């Protein structure tokens with residue numbers, strides 16, 4: 001059904017926006033130690049999460065926050081890196097997108113991909129003037145989706161609480 005200005009967006013299942021991006025790491029991606037620079041992985045994470053947010057919200061969405069970016073294992077030149085992402089939770093105009101990054105070592109054919117990084121990003125869907133617009137509720141399809149939704153709500157509460165606490169501490173401070 002078409003979405004109009006006075007109608008709420010229709011709920012969408014997690015599978016509707018789930019997206020993966022893959023890339024082979026090259027010698028242009030390395031840090032001074034010779035392993036892959038964290039920023040290269042972060043760019044892949046932001047790209048795949050942005051695609052998910054755009055698919056879920058049906059239009060442009062901007063990165064509002066990145067947290068829980070965890071690097072678990074080094075990535076090497078030649079590794080085939082996959083970033084898998086989906087919407088974990090949707091609010092009124094914002095969404096949390098979870099990203100799992102895995103790497104297939106270039107020199108070990110047939111071994112299971114290694115889990116190398118995880119991240120949680122908040123995207124806000126925007127109108128052409130940059131102001132926030134409503135996003136569809138997300139429908140969890142599996143028990144894992146439900147768990148991700150529960151955990152996303154915990155992260156949302158802690159993000160908002162720490163932001164409020166910091167704002168209050170700035171207001172109460174007399175410099």
Ligand SMILES: CC(C)(COP(=O)(O)OP(=O)(O)OC[C@H]1O[C@@H](n2cnc3c(N)ncnc32)[C@H](O)[C@@H]1OP(=O)(O)O)[C@@H](O)C(=O)NCCC(=O)NCCS
Pocket residue numbers: 062063064065090091092093094095122124126130131132159
């Ligand atoms: C993201 C942005 C559109 C939010 O605009 P805003 O006027 O602060 O919007 P609001 O206060 O109405 O918040 C909108 C939603 O975003 C959420 N939000 C805003 N900032 C957030 C933050 N730092 N962390 C988590 N959620 C945030 C709000 O909770 C709200 O969610 P809800 O509607 O689901 O309840 C605005 O800050 C912006 O344009 N930022 C720059 C984004 C950008 O350029 N990204 C690329 C980086 S290079």
